Amino acid sequence: MAQHTIQMTVNGEPAVAAVPSQMTLMECLRERLGLTGTKCGCAAGECGACTVILDGEPVNSCMVLAVECEGASVRTVEGLSRSGKLDPLQAAMITAGGVQCGFCTPGVLMTARALLDRNPHPTDAEISEALVGNLCRCTGYLPILEAVRSAATAS
Amino acid sequence: MSAKKASPAPLASPIGASPPRIDAHEKVTGAVQYTDDIPFGPRLLFARIKRSPHPHARIVKIDASRARALPGVVAVVTGEDYPGYIGLYLQDRHIFCRDRVRYVGDPVAGVAAISETIAENALELIDVKYEVLPAVFDPEQGAKADAPLLHPKLEDYVVAPFIFPQNGTNISNHFKIRKGDPSEVWGICAAIVERKYTIPHIQHVPIEPHVAVALVEDSGKVTLWASSQSPFAQRNLIAKTLGISQSDLRVVAPAVGGGFGSKAGVSMEALAVAIALKTPGRPVKLRLTREEEFHTAFVRQGLIAYFKMGCAADGRLLAMENRYLWDGGAYTEYGVNVTRAAGYSSSGPYEVPNVHADSLCVYTNHPVGGPMRGFGMPEMHVGLEQCIDDLALQIGMDPVEFRRLNCLKTGSTLVTGSKMHPIGLPECIDQAAKAIGWGSKAAPSSPRKRRGKGIALMWKAPAMPPNAGSSAWVRLNEDATLTVGIGGQELGQGTFTVMAQMAAAALGVPMEWVRIATPLDTEYSPYEWQTVASRLTWSMGNAVVNAARDARGKILKVVAEAWNEAPEDLDIVNGNVISYKTEESLPMKDLVVYGLPRPDGKGWTGGPIVGDGNFMPTYVTGLDKETGQGERAVVHYTTGAQAVEVEVDLDTGRVTVLRGVAAFDVGRAINPGLVRGQMEGGFVQGLSTALFESLQLQEGVLQNPSFVDYRIATTADAPEQVEAIMVEVPQDDGPWGARGIGEHPMVPTIPAIANAIYDAVGIRLSSPPYSSEKVYLAMLEAGLVD
Amino acid sequence: MTNARPGLPEFDYIRPTGLDEACRYLKEHAGQARPFMGGTDTFVRLRDGVWHDTYLVDVKHLPGMRTIEFDAAQGLRLGAAASMNQVIDDPAIARHYPLLAEAARSVASFPLRTRATVVGNLCNASPAGDTTGACLVFDGLLEVHGTGGGRSIPLRQFFLGPGKTALASGEIVTALRLPPPPAGAFGHYLKLGRNALSDLAIVGVTALGYPDPSAGSGFRFRIALASVAPVPLLVEAAAEVLCREPINETTIRAAADAAMAACNPIDDVRGGAEYRRRMVRNLVRQAVTDVWQRLLA
Numbered sequence A: 001m002a003q004h005t006i007q008m009t010v011n012g013e014p015a016v017a018a019v020p021s022q023m024t025l026m027e028c029l030r031e032r033l034g035l036t037g038t039k040c041g042c043a044a045g046e047c048g049a050c051t052v053i054l055d056g057e058p059v060n061s062c063m064v065l066a067v068e069c070e071g072a073s074v075r076t077v078e079g080l081s082r083s084g085k086l087d088p089l090q091a092a093m094i095t096a097g098g099v100q101c102g103f104c105t106p107g108v109l110m111t112a113r114a115l116l117d118r119n120p121h122p123t124d125a126e127i128s129e130a131l132v133g134n135l136c137r138c139t140g141y142l143p144i145l146e147a148v149r150s151a152a153t154a155s
Numbered sequence B: 001m002s003a004k005k006a007s008p009a010p011l012a013s014p015i016g017a018s019p020p021r022i023d024a025h026e027k028v029t030g031a032v033q034y035t036d037d038i039p040f041g042p043r044l045l046f047a048r049i050k051r052s053p054h055p056h057a058r059i060v061k062i063d064a065s066r067a068r069a070l071p072g073v074v075a076v077v078t079g080e081d082y083p084g085y086i087g088l089y090l091q092d093r094h095i096f097c098r099d100r101v102r103y104v105g106d107p108v109a110g111v112a113a114i115s116e117t118i119a120e121n122a123l124e125l126i127d128v129k130y131e132v133l134p135a136v137f138d139p140e141q142g143a144k145a146d147a148p149l150l151h152p153k154l155e156d157y158v159v160a161p162f163i164f165p166q167n168g169t170n171i172s173n174h175f176k177i178r179k180g181d182p183s184e185v186w187g188i189c190a191a192i193v194e195r196k197y198t199i200p201h202i203q204h205v206p207i208e209p210h211v212a213v214a215l216v217e218d219s220g221k222v223t224l225w226a227s228s229q230s231p232f233a234q235r236n237l238i239a240k241t242l243g244i245s246q247s248d249l250r251v252v253a254p255a256v257g258g259g260f261g262s263k264a265g266v267s268m269e270a271l272a273v274a275i276a277l278k279t280p281g282r283p284v285k286l287r288l289t290r291e292e293e294f295h296t297a298f299v300r301q302g303l304i305a306y307f308k309m310g311c312a313a314d315g316r317l318l319a320m321e322n323r324y325l326w327d328g329g330a331y332t333e334y335g336v337n338v339t340r341a342a343g344y345s346s347s348g349p350y351e352v353p354n355v356h357a358d359s360l361c362v363y364t365n366h367p368v369g370g371p372m373r374g375f376g377m378p379e380m381h382v383g384l385e386q387c388i389d390d391l392a393l394q395i396g397m398d399p400v401e402f403r404r405l406n407c408l409k410t411g412s413t414l415v416t417g418s419k420m421h422p423i424g425l426p427e428c429i430d431q432a433a434k435a436i437g438w439g440s441k442a443a444p445s446s447p448r449k450r451r452g453k454g455i456a457l458m459w460k461a462p463a464m465p466p467n468a469g470s471s472a473w474v475r476l477n478e479d480a481t482l483t484v485g486i487g488g489q490e491l492g493q494g495t496f497t498v499m500a501q502m503a504a505a506a507l508g509v510p511m512e513w514v515r516i517a518t519p520l521d522t523e524y525s526p527y528e529w530q531t532v533a534s535r536l537t538w539s540m541g542n543a544v545v546n547a548a549r550d551a552r553g554k555i556l557k558v559v560a561e562a563w564n565e566a567p568e569d570l571d572i573v574n575g576n577v578i579s580y581k582t583e584e585s586l587p588m589k590d591l592v593v594y595g596l597p598r599p600d601g602k603g604w605t606g607g608p609i610v611g612d613g614n615f616m617p618t619y620v621t622g623l624d625k626e627t628g629q630g631e632r633a634v635v636h637y638t639t640g641a642q643a644v645e646v647e648v649d650l651d652t653g654r655v656t657v658l659r660g661v662a663a664f665d666v667g668r669a670i671n672p673g674l675v676r677g678q679m680e681g682g683f684v685q686g687l688s689t690a691l692f693e694s695l696q697l698q699e700g701v702l703q704n705p706s707f708v709d710y711r712i713a714t715t716a717d718a719p720e721q722v723e724a725i726m727v728e729v730p731q732d733d734g735p736w737g738a739r740g741i742g743e744h745p746m747v748p749t750i751p752a753i754a755n756a757i758y759d760a761v762g763i764r765l766s767s768p769p770y771s772s773e774k775v776y777l778a779m780l781e782a783g784l785v786d
Numbered sequence C: 001m002t003n004a005r006p007g008l009p010e011f012d013y014i015r016p017t018g019l020d021e022a023c024r025y026l027k028e029h030a031g032q033a034r035p036f037m038g039g040t041d042t043f044v045r046l047r048d049g050v051w052h053d054t055y056l057v058d059v060k061h062l063p064g065m066r067t068i069e070f071d072a073a074q075g076l077r078l079g080a081a082a083s084m085n086q087v088i089d090d091p092a093i094a095r096h097y098p099l100l101a102e103a104a105r106s107v108a109s110f111p112l113r114t115r116a117t118v119v120g121n122l123c124n125a126s127p128a129g130d131t132t133g134a135c136l137v138f139d140g141l142l143e144v145h146g147t148g149g150g151r152s153i154p155l156r157q158f159f160l161g162p163g164k165t166a167l168a169s170g171e172i173v174t175a176l177r178l179p180p181p182p183a184g185a186f187g188h189y190l191k192l193g194r195n196a197l198s199d200l201a202i203v204g205v206t207a208l209g210y211p212d213p214s215a216g217s218g219f220r221f222r223i224a225l226a227s228v229a230p231v232p233l234l235v236e237a238a239a240e241v242l243c244r245e246p247i248n249e250t251t252i253r254a255a256a257d258a259a260m261a262a263c264n265p266i267d268d269v270r271g272g273a274e275y276r277r278r279m280v281r282n283l284v285r286q287a288v289t290d291v292w293q294r295l296l297a
Helices: A025-031 A088-096 A104-120 A122-129 A143-154 B024-028 B064-068 B118-121 B231-242 B269-276 B290-296 B335-344 B377-394 B398-404 B425-436 B496-507 B536-563 B672-691 B749-761 B770-779 C019-028 C043-048 C085-088 C091-096 C098-105 C112-113 C120-122 C133-139 C234-244 C249-262 C273-296
Strands: A002-009 A012-020 A051-054 A055-058 A071-074 B045-051 B056-062 B073-078 B107-113 B128-130 B170-178 B191-199 B209-214 B222-226 B250-253 B284-285 B302-311 B317-329 B354-363 B449-460 B470-476 B482-486 B512-515 B570-573 B575-578 B584-587 B610-615 B638-649 B655-665 B721-727 C013-014 C034-037 C054-057 C068-071 C077-080 C141-146 C149-154 C157-163 C172-178 C186-192 C203-211 C221-224
Touching: A012 A025, A025 A051, A051 A104, A051 B302, A055 C112, A088 A104, A088 A143, A088 B024, A088 B536, A088 C091, A104 A122, A104 B024, A104 C112, A122 A143, A122 B672, A143 B672, A143 C186, B024 B512, B024 C019, B045 B118, B045 B290, B056 B107, B056 B191, B056 B222, B056 B231, B064 B073, B064 B231, B073 B269, B107 B118, B107 B269, B118 C068, B170 B335, B191 B377, B209 B269, B222 B231, B231 B250, B231 B269, B269 B284, B284 C068, B284 C249, B290 C077, B302 B377, B317 B377, B317 B425, B377 B398, B377 B449, B398 B425, B398 B449, B425 B449, B425 B638, B425 B655, B425 B721, B449 B749, B470 B496, B482 B536, B482 C034, B496 B536, B536 B610, B575 B638, B638 B749, B638 B770, B655 B749, B770 C273, C019 C034, C019 C054, C019 C141, C019 C172, C034 C141, C034 C273, C068 C091, C077 C091, C085 C091, C085 C098, C085 C112, C085 C120, C091 C098, C091 C120, C098 C186, C098 C203, C120 C133, C120 C172, C133 C186, C133 C203, C133 C221, C186 C273, C203 C273, C221 C249, C221 C273, C234 C249
Parallel strands: A002 A071, B045 B284, B222 B250, B317 B354, B482 B512, B655 B721, C013 C054, C034 C054
Antiparallel strands: A002 A012, A051 A055, A051 A071, B045 B107, B056 B128, B073 B107, B170 B354, B191 B302, B209 B222, B209 B284, B302 B317, B449 B638, B470 B482, B470 B610, B570 B575, B575 B584, B638 B655, C068 C077, C077 C172, C141 C149, C141 C172, C186 C203, C203 C221
16 A cells, blocks of 8 residues: 655644555654644544644544645644743633643644634634534533633733 | 741642642643653554454354464464453453453454554454353343343452342342331321432543553563553552562553543453563553444443332421342443442432332443442432422422431431531532522523423442552652652542642642652552542542651751751741741751751751651441441542523423532532532533433444444533532541542532423433433423424 | 444545546546545545445545635536535625525534535435535535536435435536525524534424515425435425415424425434424424514515
């Protein structure tokens, strides 16, 4: 079966990887590039733990082939903070108590980041709708929604 | 070393404050390492498991020759090599099945290969011949004398002394309460309610699936990395079954992405170790797919519960007769204690003079019932709290008033004959009722909707052996920070943060100076029984406080000698040692490692400061085998109330939870922000189980093994608000009076919602989940809709 | 137990640069090759072991697959690979086919909709497909390219059974065409899932209504149902009731009853037939009432 060498930009840096056709972007990030911040919760596009931003749009990275990302720009949770300064969403997530076990957190942050990038002042309903595909079992969602609200207001 | 005059004013105590969690930064940046994130290098092998497709069958033959021949396969393992039994309270399970399989998904063989794909492909090349056996899918069927026997060797199994298997049957535990005599008072009851409730299996669904990596070195030493709530229990149980010494099995427990009980005890972790024993020198990683989680990880066992309860005309409960048949699953090594816990809690949080209860754990050919948040309490309270509502309504009494009258109070006599310690349950009821606006109803949001309010109470004690212990060490560093060693795991509940608060307060330093030694590692972490039972804040908290106080005592002794003072006149405030007598002050730095010069200038005193402490309850007395009565059944109880407001859609049956109120007596909220996190999170998890969740098992085969059809609550299902009310009646032996709160907010949610649905539309369902379909069809049958 | 694999099974990723090349490849490797766009249905089936293709052919980048064009005379041409989020954001669709955007918006989740496509939803041919109703009531047709050239398939003839379409071996859908919408039309997609949002449709009701002086009632409705038959179902009988007689609460009920009679749901792990039938009735009533009120306003 074919191996492909792909070149992407990940969190602003060039990245090269040799991947088989069936390797997903999620697996490529975690296993080839050592970016383990992106998590696998179901490998079926249902839980959102693997959400990253691909060419400016949020995707479940378990539902994207690495080979499809030749030339693409990918942003993961590791690329949210800049020079050690937390993204307002990350800071708000801490303050609001929206992190417990932390496993859903990277996916939640990336979906929320993609939402605020296209819609800087979402309504409460829009926030809830945007995050409906990011499952959390610990927090009950209320502090997560509060964090996104407060990050939106702050910016 | 110069001493300063006039110590600075102390910082506010961290106890009762809500500082941000200490692991938040690494979690929001993706830096924290979960087990699957750890690199193990190019020698890492991957394991996959061959599992039984039958709910009950004899294994006739396993032929793994084709699998062994597949290029890239390094080892294939079966139960042949592992004859030992394993189990926490009852050793009824092998690592890999030996003579028979008892549930769909039971592990039959394991493959280690150079890639997960090759290991997966190898599974198809393992030929297993089965002889299908008649199966049991219902605990009532399973409890009958003529049922197929799932564990013929039950009487030979090693069992904890407080578990009572019925040999020659499928009943692996029978717990009894015989207190007073209900038959003498049914005749004088003004109202009697008799109901049957059936609770389906559900599952924990942590977002991180199970994962374990095992490495066996040439020396024979074994290391296990696992997403684990219980590194010491896993070490103990796995070492015992393999016949090795505990210290030869090291367990490392990195960050855990949700547990809820599923990562306690031993489940898939033993498989990784068993496989790694056949690939010495090469680590083996086993991770469960989400589908495998649903099929094969611990489940919350199903329950068939019969309730009969009666009260006098004034509302006083006179008698209860309860029978609980637990669908324990294929192995009940852990689930037997759920049965026991439900038995000694069978009255609910009420004072009832006459109680007969039988709680039976029954083997079935279903997935393995294990510890899940609430440990039998959510399942039991579903029916119990609805019967209480029913009884109240029958005698024309308000359900809140009825509960207020009958609920446990300080000094109440419990179903086990013990007395209740100081508790604030009445205040929880009052506050919950007030906060939900009990007695008034707002108009529904549309003419085709109905509103209702419901309340439910709960109680729970930590269910554990009487001698479950905690320990801690505190090591001071040159910069006066302290590293705290603990064996209890951070699951997201915030235990690392709370321990840091407690260590800081007990020692007298700012909380920022405290580090927790992570990851948990049996090599250097001190023993902790398990991270379950909502026991850490109380039990491990005591150990941490003892260790911090020990360190404090050692520090003060050194300074006392250096200053020629009595240690009683000294204190540590803000990380400075101060004298109340002379007002001298000395930063802790340096002295905690290098000591201090003697006052006479001739030599040194002190040295590197390490404190240690432990805590183990010593007063649990056990319960009589026939009556369930005893002086002190448990360490303590956490009690509370939840109230909800719902809206029911008459056109679709959809139940929307508008808001919830949770009021629990936590003794003392060490970190109210984290306590609120448990109350909100537990409420929504409870809501999810009330409205959406059930493992749909048909002839032992799970029909919904994925998120597509096992639905859990999403952002859109969470209520607008969950109010978290913390009542604080101190626990006598809790640190600052604290007792546990992790599980409890999930316990009364289903019946609170059920009672609210009844208030809205006058119907009751005999089992959750209260899906739109079930509610609609019930309304249809009741003639409410057409 | 049937168990999904940990990851995707082995296959080769093929990326043709032209339509003819793609169709030829698919035809030559029939039974072993499959086209894909967003992959959200394809990858799941491969991992579950339902499909076993050796070659996955990425057709997203072929000419014309990603564009969205509208003109007043021709209507909408929605490139097959345009994502659901693109559909939701498109101003022409928002203006002329808001029902399609509403239906797309109900699918799964925001990140999934970056990959999922309306045409993929149609080709998946699940009776539960959320956008099938909107496409049917707008009288859509599919532009198809094969080794023999191009053809069109009206959607009414496209769905043959669960997972089965009228596509022949080697054919690829290149676009969905929706004729210009009827003037003054309003539509509503009502989806009943287990969760408040995001689930598959246990029952889905699509209703479109527009003024038509030639109709007895002065209006015409088109009603489509999801998840209650082997294919997405256009319910002519219900539409007939609303076209014949003056529209009021009674005729709406009669239309809803007709829809209930026309559907044929099954019991499955997601819901029971009896419940689904009654939900068809209740939701048709709600959806038609909603559209009716907007027509009157």
